[in-house]
Amino acid sequence: xxxxxxxxxxxxxxxxxxPNVDGQPPVPSVPTRRNGRWSGYTHLLWARTxxxxxxxxxxxxxxxxxxxLAFGLGIAFRNKPASATSVAVVQSAGAAKTLALLQASxxxxxxxxxxIQATILDREAALKGFHFGKFxxxxxxxxxxxxxxxxxxxxxxxxxxxSEIDTALQAAAGRKDALATSNKISSEPGSRxxxxxxxxLLGMNLMNSGMWGVGFALVEMRQRKLLKRFIATxxxxxxxxxxxxxxxxxxxxxxxxxxxxxGVLVFHMPMLGSIVSVILLGTLGAVAFGGVGLLTACRAQxxxxxxxxxxLVMMPMWIFSGVFFSYQHFPAxxxxxxxxxxLTALNDALRATILEGASLHSQSLRLLILALWGGVSFxxxxxxxxxx
Amino acid sequence: xxxxxxxxxLRKTYDGKVEAVRGLSLRIEAGECFGLLGPNGAGKTTTxxxxxxxLAPTSGEVRIFGHTWAEHxxxxxxxxxxxxxxxxxxxxxxxxETIELFASFYSEPRPSSAVLEELELxxxxxxxxxxxxxxxxxxxxxxxALVGNPRILFLDEPTTGLDPQSRRQLWEIVRAFxxxxxxxxxxxxxxxxxxxxxxxxxxxxxxxxxxxxxxSDLIDRLGGHHVVEFEVSNNVxxxxxxxxxxxxxxxxxxLWRALPSVESVxxxxxxxxxxxxxxxxxxxxxxxALNRQGQQLEHLSTRQASLEDVFVKLTGRHLREN
Numbered sequence: 001x002x003x004x005x006x007x008x009x010x011x012x013x014x015x016x017x018x019p020n021v022d023g024q025p026p027v028p029s030v031p032t033r034r035n036g037r038w039s040g041y042t043h044l045l046w047a048r049t050x051x052x053x054x055x056x057x058x059x060x061x062x063x064x065x066x067x068x069l070a071f072g073l074g075i076a077f078r079n080k081p082a083s084a085t086s087v088a089v090v091q092s093a094g095a096a097k098t099l100a101l102l103q104a105s106x107x108x109x110x111x112x113x114x115x116i117q118a119t120i121l122d123r124e125a126a127l128k129g130f131h132f133g134k135f136x137x138x139x140x141x142x143x144x145x146x147x148x149x150x151x152x153x154x155x156x157x158x159x160x161x162x163s164e165i166d167t168a169l170q171a172a173a174g175r176k177d178a179l180a181t182s183n184k185i186s187s188e189p190g191s192r193x194x195x196x197x198x199x200x201l202l203g204m205n206l207m208n209s210g211m212w213g214v215g216f217a218l219v220e221m222r223q224r225k226l227l228k229r230f231i232a233t234x235x236x237x238x239x240x241x242x243x244x245x246x247x248x249x250x251x252x253x254x255x256x257x258x259x260x261x262x263g264v265l266v267f268h269m270p271m272l273g274s275i276v277s278v279i280l281l282g283t284l285g286a287v288a289f290g291g292v293g294l295l296t297a298c299r300a301q302x303x304x305x306x307x308x309x310x311x312l313v314m315m316p317m318w319i320f321s322g323v324f325f326s327y328q329h330f331p332a333x334x335x336x337x338x339x340x341x342x343l344t345a346l347n348d349a350l351r352a353t354i355l356e357g358a359s360l361h362s363q364s365l366r367l368l369i370l371a372l373w374g375g376v377s378f379x380x381x382x383x384x385x386x387x388x
Numbered sequence: 389x390x391x392x393x394x395x396x397x398l399r400k401t402y403d404g405k406v407e408a409v410r411g412l413s414l415r416i417e418a419g420e421c422f423g424l425l426g427p428n429g430a431g432k433t434t435t436x437x438x439x440x441x442x443l444a445p446t447s448g449e450v451r452i453f454g455h456t457w458a459e460h461x462x463x464x465x466x467x468x469x470x471x472x473x474x475x476x477x478x479x480x481x482x483x484x485e486t487i488e489l490f491a492s493f494y495s496e497p498r499p500s501s502a503v504l505e506e507l508e509l510x511x512x513x514x515x516x517x518x519x520x521x522x523x524x525x526x527x528x529x530x531x532x533a534l535v536g537n538p539r540i541l542f543l544d545e546p547t548t549g550l551d552p553q554s555r556r557q558l559w560e561i562v563r564a565f566x567x568x569x570x571x572x573x574x575x576x577x578x579x580x581x582x583x584x585x586x587x588x589x590x591x592x593x594x595x596x597x598x599x600x601x602x603x604s605d606l607i608d609r610l611g612g613h614h615v616v617e618f619e620v621s622n623n624v625x626x627x628x629x630x631x632x633x634x635x636x637x638x639x640x641x642x643l644w645r646a647l648p649s650v651e652s653v654x655x656x657x658x659x660x661x662x663x664x665x666x667x668x669x670x671x672x673x674x675x676x677a678l679n680r681q682g683q684q685l686e687h688l689s690t691r692q693a694s695l696e697d698v699f700v701k702l703t704g705r706h707l708r709e710n
Contacts, residue, residue, distance in 0.1 A: 035495055043492035047481055054480040054516075224476040232442060232472070233536065234465040235493040388442070 040235050044243035049250055052213075061212070062251055066205045067262050070198060073324070074267050077193040084115045085161045087137045088126035094141030095120050098169070102139075105168035116168065136161035195270070198263035199350040200323040205255055206282060207317060207343050210289025211310045213248050215297035219306040227387045241382065245290035252286040253279065260354070272357030280360060281353060284367060285346040288374030292342065295377040298385045317343035345369040390454025391415050392540050392571040393422075393439055398448035400434050400595075408434040409445070410595035416588075421562065421572040423586035425579065425695060427705070431595035432575035433473055436544050439573065440470055452540070466494060469533030471526075473544040473575075479518025483509050483528055486517055487535050494536035507531045507561060523554025530561060541565055543574040547581060559585050579695035591699060598702050606698045611651025612663035615693050616670060619659050621684040647673045652701065663693060663701075 052058050087102070089095050102118045118139070121129065129135045130150065136157045138150035147169060152158040171177075221227050230240060256278060263269035296313050300306040320327055320334075321343035330338060338344050345366040352358035360367065393416040400409040409431045416422045424432045437443040439450055441457035441464060450457060452464045477486055484500060491497035504510045507527045512520060517528060526546060533541055543562070547555040562585060566572055576582055582589050583603045590600040599606055607613060641660075644653045649666040664670040667690050678685055700706055 033497065033499070035492055035497065039492040043489050047478065047485060047489045050485065051478055051480050225472055225474055226477065228442060229470070229472055229475040229477070229532070230493075232440060232465070232468075232470040233490060233493040234462050234495070 038239075041239040041243050044235075044240055045247055048217075048243060048247035052247065052251065058213075062205070062209045062255060063258055066201050066255070066259055070194075070201050070259065070262060071266070073197055073201075074194040077197070084117045085137070085157075085164050086117045086135050087119075087139055087161060087165055088129055088135040089118050089120045090126050090138060090140040091120055091122045092141050093143060094145065094147075098139060098141045098147065101172040102165065102168055105172050116165065137165055139165060192267075194263070194267045195355055196326070196351070197324065198259060198267070198269055199354050200347050202256060202259045202282075203285065203321070203343055203347040203350055204318070204323045205259065206252060206285040206346065207289045207314060209251060209255065210248055210286055211293040211296065211314060213251065214244055214290045214293035215306055215310050216293075216303065218244065218294065218297040219300050219303055222301065222386070222388075223303060225388075231387045237385075237387070238382070241294060241378075241385075245287060245294065245378075248286045248290045249283060252282045256282045269354075271354060273353035277353050277360050278350070281346070281349055281363075281367075284370050284374070285342075285350075288342050288346070288370045288377075291374035291377035291381065294381040295384075298381040301386075317341050320344065322347050340369060342370055342373040390451050392418050392420075392453060393573060394451045394454075395439060396449050398435065398438055398450070399446045400431075400438060400443065401446045408595055409438070412448075412592070412595065412597055414439075414590065414597070416571060416573060418571055419566065419569055420587045421566050421574070421585055423582040423589035424573070424575040424592050425577065425582045425586075425589050425699075426575075426592035427577055427699075430592045432577075432592055433544055434595075435592070436542055436573065436575050440468065440542050441465070466496075466536065467538060468540045468542060469536050469538030470542045471529045471533045471544065471546055473548075475529060477517045477525075477528065477532070480516055482514050482516055483520070483531075484513040486528060487531050490532040491535045496537060497535050498537045500535065503531050503535045506534070506564070508557070521554075523550050523557065526550060526554065526558060527561070530558065534561075534565065538570065540571045540573065543572065545575055545577070547576070547578065555581070579699070582695055589695075591695070591702065593699075593703050599698065603695060606695060607693050610663045610693050610697055610701055612649070612665040613693050614664045614667045614690055615697060616662040616664050616667060616674065616688070616690050617659050618662075618674070618688040619686040620678065621686050643677060644674070647677065654700065659687075661697075663697065664690075 089098050089102075099118050099120060102116050105116065119135075123140070126135065126138045127150065130138050130152075136151075136155070140148040140150060142148060149162050149165070151162045218227075221230075231237065260269075260271065260275075260278065264271055292313065293310070296309050297306050300309060317323075320330065320338045321341050322338075323343070327335070327338045327344065339348075349363040349366040349370075352363060353360070393414065395415075396413045398409050398412040399407070401407050412431070412435055414422075424435060426432050434443065438445045438448075439452075441450070441452075441461060453467065455464060457464060481489065484504065487500045487503055491500055501510075504513050507530060509524065509527055509531060512524055517525065520528060530541075530543070530546065533543075541562070546562075547558050550558070559581070562572055562574070574585070586603060588600070588602050589606070590597045591606070592598070599609070601609075641653050641655065644650060644660060644662060647662070647670055649664055649669040651663040651665060653663075654661050662670065662674075671688075671690070675685070696706065
């Protein structure tokens with residue numbers, strides 16, 4: 001259906017004979033130019049680029065939105081001393097004494113460590129505050145002088161808080177450290193959250209704009225019957241799909257430059273890999289997600305349908321592919337599947353290149369995964385594609 | 389070399405159930421403007437899209453200049469220009485950019501400027517397609533069909549929804565193309581369009597051709613080129629006839645048919661329409677008959693018979709009703 005072999009025409013150009021009008025020449029008019037093999041492709045690519053340029057929403061979603069996201073998250077998770085541990089001490093005979101011990105301990109601690117903020121409350125209010133996340137821990141002094149911790153093992157800050165408070169109370173009660181330890185602070189650029197985040201956002205942005213830029217545009221054209229109008233011409237169908245996918249590359253270069261430039265200038269993100277490697281990765285990512293977008297949209301008739309499909313395809317990758325947090329949190333059994341996702345491969349390769357200066361060669365497995373997703377999607381899309 | 393368009397026994401069944409086209413055969417000669425006339429849902433669009441190679445027929449054969457779509461799809465596409473019934477071209481491309489884009493698909497296109505001028509779009513060349521009026525949009529659609537320098541132009545309802553001036557403008561464009569030796573196939577449900585524009589036409593209903601010929605041939609088949617329409621006041625006629633209504637009507641219809649020079653009669657919601665060869669013979673006889681019966685004439689008019697009358701005679705329905 002999709003591939004038409006260029007046909008050597010055995011037949012002469014038909015010259016319809018004029019019926020009876022004025023002895024006019026039979027062929028409507030004399031052509032003045034001949035188009036080359038790639039004329040259709042270049043015009044399609046140019047037209048697509050013009051359309052993108054004239055669409056203000058695209059400028060916002062592709063260029064401005066990721067920067068806003070990076071800025072917001074960068075500010076929210078900027079490196080600062082771990083936030084204060086907030087605990088509630090249940091009102092009881094020993095409450096005041098416990099509070100005093102905690103405060104004494106907090107004053108002695110170095111500024112790099114978290115401080116302890118303790119409040120005395122009745123039991124009910126303390127537990128309510130704990131459940132709403134206002135407190136990380138509830139400390140309940142018992143009549144016999146011992147202490148009960150009320151904490152949630154599934155909340156990391158609660159676990160941390162239990163350990164900190166216990167250490168503080170034990171120390172205040174006279175426990176001596178058996179082992180001498182010292183700390184070195186390590187929050188250099190390159191290991192902060194924002195450094196983790198920017199390559200992830202870049203990957204996600206390439207996915208978003210690839211899926212929407214190709215998938216959505218395609219269904220819109222199908223709905224407008226523009227696809228049908230195109231195939232009513234001698235346009236090569238593969239040229240059209242190729243132009244749609246490659247039009248993404250123009251945007252990709254701008255996306256990459258903007259986000260990386262933003263990270264480097266605003267958050268002093270290190271850029272250890274070469275920019276050429278990053279652009280090559282971006283190209284592969286853009287084309288791979290262009291292919292996936294093409295496949296997602298290959299049969300959908302309505303914009304509503306394809307919007308749902310695109311979200312369905314992207315959802316697992318938003319969650320599993322390590323955009324906002326490391327996918328190492330997921331169970332070991334899930335790791336091979338997570339690593340086989342195209343966005344995981346792209347994000348990992350971008351992080352390795354940008355943050356560690358890894359060579360593309362060392363990323364070949366990830367590149368292969370991306371290329372397979374793109375290639376297989378493109379082939380399946382061609383096979384299943386509906387033009388009408 | 390075969391005719392520009394030829395098809396035999398076309399059938400198209402959707403989902404194995406709906407028969408949109410039921411055994412349709414056509415042969416369109418070079419330089420002709422041929423019209424498919426029929427009401428909405430008659431199968432015109434399905435037929436034209438099969439001929440354009442956009443739809444595969446369930447059975448039957450299509451040949452364009454003697455070649456089939458399966459053998460030479462690309463070459464045939466070079467030879468034809470198409471305007472679909474409903475295409476919304478990219479709104480954010482200008483008129484010139486749109487024409488250039490379509491030109492790029494053809495191996496030997498016409499210069500865009502010539503097409504712009506021919507379709508009177510030069511002034512709008514830099515306007516975005518989305519900002520054009522209905523008539524300009526339709527001219528742009530035809531421009532994308534003409535820029536490839538086609539031998540055949542397919543137009544599916546080219547003037548539906550356009551104002552009278554835009555319609556006439558499009559007719560001129562079609563005539564100009566034809567004058568240069570091009571062949572045109574168009575569908576329409578406007579009989580005036582078919583009458584003025586088409587050298588020959590086929591009336592299509594329920595996926596079949598029910599009549600084919602030149603517009604005047606088809607009107608000739610009515611028997612009379614004139615239509616006399618009149619109404620009589622009901623009260624008087626009921627009293628005078630003194631019959632039950634249905635019977636009385638039947639009798640009166642026979643009476644009208646017996647008038648001199650009348651070829652056929654039909655009753656449209658109380659208006660009697662007579663197809664008449666010679667009005668100067670039929671009208672005095674009609675008046676006399678009414679007088680004799682003591683019936684009161686409420687309205688009388690005469691007009692030229694149209695394709696609408698042909699369609700009504702053939703199907704018992706009007707073109708525009710479903």
